[in-house]
Amino acid sequence: MRVTLTYAAAMDRALEIDVTTQLLDLMASPSMAVGDEMTELPVAVYTDPDRFAREQQHLFAGLPLLAGLSGELPAPGDWKLFEPPGTSLLLVRGDDGVVRGFRNACRHRGAPVVEEPSGSNRSFTCPYHSWTYNRSGELVGVPQAETFPGLCRETRGLAAVSVTERAGTLWVLPTSQGEPFDLDTHLGPFDAELRRWNLGDLHYFDRRVHRIAANWKLAVDTFTEGYHIPNLHQNTINMFAANGLLLANSFGRHHRQAVAMRCLTDSTEGPTETWTGFDDGGIGFVYLIFPNTILLFFGDHAELFQVFPDGIDRSVTVQSLYSYDPIETEDQRIILETALDFFHEIVAMQDYRMAAGVQRLIASGANETYLLGQCEAITQSLHRDWAAATG
Template sequence: MRHSAQVDLIHRFLKLRADRTTDMAPDTRHHDVGVYVDEGRATAERALLFRGRPLVAALSGDLPDTGDCVAVDVGDVPTLLVRGEDGQVRAFLNACRHRGSRVAEGHGHAGRVFTCPYHAWTYDLHGDLLGQPLARDGFAGEDREALGLHPIPVAEVAGLLVVAPGATGPLDVEDWLGGVHDELASWDFDRYRFFDERVVEVDCNWKLAYDTFLEAYHIFSLHSRTVGKGLLSTPAVGDTFGPHGRGVVFGKQLARTVAELPEDEWDLLGHSSVVYQLFPNAVINLPSSGHAEVWQAYPHPSDPSRCRVHLRFYTPDGIPEGPEGDRSRAFFQRNLDFTAEVVLTEDFQQQEAIQRNIASGLMHEMVFGRNEPALQNFHASIDAVLAREAAE
């Protein structure tokens, strides 16, 4: 994030702090909890939000070199991302065209060939079929060009790798990102390197899991023994960029620190967490430790009361070899373990309890406060997408 933007955000924080308030939405929002349990609504969301629209799949830093690849499940679509010899990123359905087996797993380097583990069919970095060992005349008459890996529209923008599994044409992701594009680009996500990941099944609707990241109001209470020791619930500063958002959760020492320094030495990033919400389901959290977290919440394919959440954890510039690298690796491992423990136990256990309360049938609405503007914007953006589809 550019220093001028950091200074602007700190000034906003200091003003809100002096006024004993926080960023506010114009009104409260009475929110129908049926959106977390209704099967028809869940079906519409899966079709309209998780197929034809752009979804953040990974960071550019996942694929720094030719032949680097990563296999990710984008919702219910097994997806393979690879950087080709021309430097371009391509995405494919991670399924061999012979019998549908996955041709890659995890995060790594493919070299120049993908080999299916089932019958050893091979594909190049463009997804074209190279070989069918021992097949002889078994596939005579088939068009080999039609047996390449199934392509998925993908774009690389602002350090993000974005896919749309159900789209049929190129993605206009710069238009999709809108006003948040330049700020995201300033983080240089291509220099971040993958460290580890966690994938969990959570017994709540995907939107409840995502709601976790949309307000800082709960930090002082739910996280009083963990992150609440160092971070403030209020004031919080947030901005919306169409359906997307960016919030800043400030450290308790920031005001004291900046009071002792000239403005050109102010450092927001060392005393806060910057959280980007990228519609519809991705969060990029950039805390003061210097690492990056990419969170993605995906709906269950049939049960509105369940979801799958991915956490991908990245380190800045990777980890060197030797004793310094060992210390760095241990530092980031502690951060990952702490982050996962806080969110998976304190946050998601709370959301699972809320889901059970909703399922009782006796709870009909929630009230989103004026002090929760990102939460309001997220749900209003979903409503708008579904309303446009209904009107067409």
Template sequence: MSLIQAYGNAAEAMISYVDNHTTDLAGSVMPVPVKNYTDPEIFERELDLIFKRLPLLAALTIEMPKPGDFKTLSMVGKPVLLTRGKDGVARAFLNVCTHRGNKLAMEKTGNCSRFSCAYHAWTYSNDGRLLGIAERAKFGEVDTSTLNLTALPCQEVAGLIFVTLTPGVEMDMPAFLGGMLEDLEGQKFKDWYYVGSKEIEGANWKIAYDGYLEGYHFSAAHPKTIAPRSYTNIMHFDIFGPHMRVGYPTFSIGKLKDLPREEWGQHENDGYDFVRTLFPNVSIFVAPELTQIAQLLPGPTAAENRTVLHYLAKVAPVNEEEEARLQSFSQFIRDVVNEEDYMLGLKVQEGLASGALDHVVFGRNERGNQVFHKWVDYYLRNDPTAPRPNP
């Protein structure tokens, strides 16, 4: 099935939901223990078994497109250095000098072929090889091949660069993404323009992520931004293992009935919107004006997360006025997410920490949330023989 056919099928389902005043429903309601959002021991297991074992989005191809480009970032307490070699390959390393453990690259971004440690001037190529030891004759004999930077599994697909934070873990992005990979490749993100990024802070990472998975809250939480455009509490879920493409019909979806059925899949952002989620921590909203890719990073405690919001435009601005417009719009979207979603999330965290509840309940209409929490539980079991969750 082509992407256009799949989108058309989703549009057909959403039209039916609107006409029949229903939505894509799970089989039953689902309780989730409050401790899953607050318990430090559960949080540490999530870090160890999910965030340090599964592929995580680390960068967009358009952030570092040229040989020599690099980016540094902190992910779940790990200092990461991403580089692009002269062969064009993206690589990832722990950003740590192998001499005495100093942070190696200090700048957030740049372009260079080698890195020199600010402590003792040990020098590394951007493919991780140790090139030189300062005053080698005095240092003593060492096998430099054992002192290269610590490599992390890294793969670049669909204009996105993924990293696994544990060295040596097997990484297979096509297998991990499954059917979602075709969708991502269809976006052609590697050809877009990178507007920039902004950071916000919020509650437990799952509280924040829950908000990206349902439109039940639109009318109450977004009365002036999303609710005037989109139906509240009507969603459609295309599920690819732990990843999802969530469809949200807009008030203009009825006009699709006047078009040939084979054209319905060509009307994303013109009758319906999609939010694409990549487990465990990425949400992508593609829009004509500006696309947002949210990268949720848990911690440093169970009650906190840091979210990096990346903004992309399909076409690069041709002048300063257009650039200023893109920057202003990205700030507006950031403020909506922060003030209308993440601030509420902090109130939810406060309520859960009060002890008033021992569990929360996800309704049949919150199918995406149910799928997400089932997959969290699956990975925390750490049992390869356990059955995968049934969507």
């Protein structure tokens, strides 16, 4: 299936031409190897409770997490919930254009201030007792205020959490209290790579949620290699992908895969300056953003997958779709809805079905280790980095 929209926010041409050249060479001499080693992975990485507890502490509480793209909050008053393990955070764009983060808990009795995933509000009123907060998190309304003698509203605003908006991306440090955090160190050389994509120009469309009976790392694993594409996706993705052929590049703990599509050769018949491989659907880019996020770029739209643990053998993935152009017509909406449903179905019924099957069979004791080959080098790298980051 191919959907068609105009790619208005042109990608980095130097990157496109370089990747196109390398992919054409790869298609001429196919090889799935993207690394030099084979390694074994103990199945306990998906079941060990001590490891899981350290992941909660060091990865999901202690690192900056990609909370979304700026296009989700384009105007003052726009807000979304971001819910990493164990907490619920409210991100809202203020009247000054700054995105702020707050704990989604009323300072009266702790009820959630908002319950829907997103919206746009002039203020936020707790549904329990109607305490009201403005877009800056300040407490501005207390019914029957005379029954709270000595209440200091200045100290009863929503509890702050730290948010950084950079180059069209939104980052949150879940354990913070509004103080600045070190995003530069977390991103390292990946910062320059993210800036290639004009992410601030993307337009949020909609989201879907996956809930699967599998450890969160198994959910991420499915995006880390092309080895499974000719087999698991034989009648879906592989109908337009070139048998899982891809290039792999690493930027510290973050990674990029450039996936070759069968139609790439059709867009590269003329001089290099006329190549339109990405725009024509000949290349797909898959970014693995440490520790839990996958960002995909296709010629006609982008998708974000945010993977969170929901227990040692359960996980939740929020899948969001973005358009490169403003969404103004019903035809555009139909195209984007079709694309979102298509990829949601593939991930749910193919990738995540396999992940849940692996998790189920771990308990049988059939395997003590799993093998990762040269075609799964990014999978190897992520597991090494997850282990290192959790001690």
